[in-house]
């Protein structure tokens with residue numbers, strides 16, 4: 001399909017060209033609405049990377065002299081490609097065992113998600129299956145899903161625990177994520193979501209459960225360096241605002257970063273997210289004007305999960321209003337065995353855009369640098385000097401084709417940390 005390579009092994013300095021377009025995402029605001037005419041698009045572009053870092057991006061003509069001077073290896077593409085930053089999926093539950101196709105069938109019969117959860121389906125079913133699985137089984141199934149995600153252009157992916165719901169099985173999940181990460185090209189960012197819901201053993205004793213997590217689990221997670229992020233599901237079937245706040249503040253004292261499953265079915269939790277300076281408030285389908293304004297005036301990222309709306313048949317979150325009010329909106333898949341089994345970030349981003357009338361600039365921002373902000377990582381999500389060489393080449397000459405194709409146009413070449421992968 002392309003390429004002249006002088007050597008196949010690791011190359012220190014690479015000059016890769018020509019790209020029909022390079023969508024850099026440079027110079028765009030971290031928050032608020034964006035217009036497509038704000039996007040920097042370099043035609044007949046080229047990129048210079050050194051090891052895993054972007055040295056420079058510009059037109060082929062402008063970069064050629066520098067590439068020669070630096071004796072870069074030339075990587076020449078022989079068909080049309082658009083270059084974008086690697087995609088960032090800032091909210092997933094990729095580590096799990098068991099299928100929830102049964103829940104899906106019940107939902108199709110008209111039963112609401114929360115009713116299925118109350119009957120012992122929902123998250124607790126995944127908990128049962130995940131507790132039965134070995135760490136190796138969890139790691140292997142996670143690796144399979146993460147490889148698929150990587151092949152679809154996701155170069156950084158958050159993965160939550162939350163189907164163990166006791167010290168032993170939460171640790172098992174976090175170890176599975178840590179070990180999978182060591183074997184994969186994609187970067188997995190783990191989050192401890194032991195406060196996903198109340199396990200059977202603690203029914204009616206949610207406060208005691210959170211205290212147990214605080215005293216017994218979090219210190220080990222920290223000591224073993226299994227995650228630096230804590231998540232909690234604030235909702236009727238899970239934890240209330242008051243107990244969540246106490247748990248979060250304890251976690252913060254230990255040094256954990258915070259993210260919250262907020263406003264999925266009822267509002268208010270996103271206000272807590274802002275109050276505790278969480279990195280992100282995720283879901284927001286039920287956010288009202290009040291939550292939207294508070295989020296927009298904060299540094300907390302509003303992470304939207306269209307895949308969960310598709311899975312549950314509920315309204316899309318108020319993306320347009322969030323952006324118009326000035327919020328930082330990230331878009332993620334929420335890939336999980338229950339409400340969001342699809343896990344296709346490009347398809348879901350395109351669909352969210354259709355329903356909420358987001359511009360391509362806003363959509364691309366949501367799955368690149370604004371997603372990076374939700375993960376508190378500041379050197380991914382843009383094609384610019386000093387950023388990681390996490391790059392995607394799509395077989396087209398017009399970047400607009402990518403979201404237009406609603407997920408069917410995938411990258412054919414991926415550079416992860418500067419290392420080339422042909423998909």
Ligand SMILES: [Zn+2]
Pocket residue numbers: 091092093261334336
């Ligand atoms: Zn989730």
